[in-house]
Amino acid sequence: MNIGEVAEKTGLPAKTIRYYEDIGLVRPLRGDxxxxxxxxxxxxxLNFLGRARALGFSIEDCRDLLALWEDQDRASADVRQIAKGHLAEIERKITDLSAMRDTLQGLVRACHGDDRPDCPILNGLAETGLS
Structure with missing residues (x-):
């Protein structure tokens, strides 16, 4: 298959496939x-990498997962450890996003949204949080 065909088959852009080749994740043959x-x-x-990236795994995690996928003597504990680490990172991001949402909701509620120049949203953004 040429790059266009494999791009169509995997749903990955040709640019992404070239990048994965550049960093050594895939090594297609070269014709004359x-x-x-x-x-x-x-x-x-490439399908494996596309799915792993869609789940938010880093390139380095993808490299490790791909190596484990190709290793028939792998221990599933090694795969699980990578996935658990990524899951912990997702949970941390969810916690951070929830805190951001709560803060922004409070600022939006405090703003009257009228014609006055006073704006609790801008005042809240201007706070440094430094004591």
Whole structure:
């Protein structure tokens, strides 16, 4: 398959596929003309990477997960450890986003949204939080 075909098959942009090749996540063959020749195994790796990235795994986590996926002697505990670490990061982000939402909700509630120049939202954003 050429890059257009594998892009269509995997749903990944050609630019992303080239990037994954540049950083060594996939290594397609090269024909005599220098064009990439993707095998089914490359498409499987790209699908795997696309799904992992869609779940928010970092490139380094993807590299580790891909290596574990290819290692038939892997321990599932190693895979679980990576996934648990990522899940903890997602939970931290959710906590941070919830706090941001609560703060912004309070600022919006405090603002009358009228023609007066006084604005609790701007005042709240201007606070430094320094004592």
């Amino acid at each position: 003309n220098g064009y990439r020749q993707f095998r089914d195994s490359d498409a499987h790796k």
